[in-house]
Amino acid sequence: MNAHCTKLHLFMDGELSEVEAEGFRHHLPRCPACEGGLRDLLQLELLAARALGTGVSEQPAPQPANNVVTLGAWVRRNARVVAPLAMAASLCAVMVPRMMPVADVPAVVFLENQTTRELEARLSHPRADQWRRYSPMRGGADVADAQQPLPLRPLAEMEERKEFRGIVAAYVLHGQWQQAQAVLAREPASLARDNDLAVVALHEGRPQAALELLDSVVRAEPRHAQALWNRGLALRALNQDARAARDFEQVASLGEPGWSDEARKLAQELRAAAP
Numbered sequence: 001m002n003a004h005c006t007k008l009h010l011f012m013d014g015e016l017s018e019v020e021a022e023g024f025r026h027h028l029p030r031c032p033a034c035e036g037g038l039r040d041l042l043q044l045e046l047l048a049a050r051a052l053g054t055g056v057s058e059q060p061a062p063q064p065a066n067n068v069v070t071l072g073a074w075v076r077r078n079a080r081v082v083a084p085l086a087m088a089a090s091l092c093a094v095m096v097p098r099m100m101p102v103a104d105v106p107a108v109v110f111l112e113n114q115t116t117r118e119l120e121a122r123l124s125h126p127r128a129d130q131w132r133r134y135s136p137m138r139g140g141a142d143v144a145d146a147q148q149p150l151p152l153r154p155l156a157e158m159e160e161r162k163e164f165r166g167i168v169a170a171y172v173l174h175g176q177w178q179q180a181q182a183v184l185a186r187e188p189a190s191l192a193r194d195n196d197l198a199v200v201a202l203h204e205g206r207p208q209a210a211l212e213l214l215d216s217v218v219r220a221e222p223r224h225a226q227a228l229w230n231r232g233l234a235l236r237a238l239n240q241d242a243r244a245a246r247d248f249e250q251v252a253s254l255g256e257p258g259w260s261d262e263a264r265k266l267a268q269e270l271r272a273a274a275p
Helices: 003-012 018-030 032-052 071-077 079-095 141-146 152-160 164-173 177-184 191-203 207-220 225-237 241-253 259-273
Strands: none
Touching (some): 003 018, 003 032, 164 177, 164 191, 191 207, 191 225, 207 225
């Protein structure tokens, strides 16, 4: 065990500094103990949410400032209650066949009930990749509307079905970046995973790392709309405007409703700014 191994719970709760979180992310794939502990903690949290039914937002525990339910600290504060509930739910899951169809994931999970989007990058999950006008959060009345609690029961159900892309998308859209990274660390390798890892890199101000991920995605699938879009963002951040414009023009040529028009506008702006 090294110093990083003591920071697992802090990483899950988003309490590490950017430097510490980056160090833990590098440590995680190299440490079977932390990787297993992370998996167990996520499963316990999501299983507890399923056992509690309506989630922890009805409990008297204090809520984070951004009004998104962080379950890790709540689970540990209430371990005596959660452990029996989680065990009971686990036994029921094993011994009782599921008789009801899986409920539809509510729109709030993927912010489909919003008229604009705050994330400029594109995620891989289809329900998180529906076009809406880009409007970054600037404060005021819109902030309260955007900060809707993330319901935990749908996350537990997606966890049970191993729908990693959906869980990652939900965490990202609700600003829970470290939780999203924790799930990405467990997700099997795929083009979709690399695209979503690039979204995280862009958020962290690491456009070169995002570009390397996205180059490999586009080489494997030249018409990958999300990767082309995100590569355009990475190239723009690296001041490679002409290359960024070409990527956005490729997205525009795909004819996606909304996305194509926005991509065409971004390409025109980049062309105009290019020397």
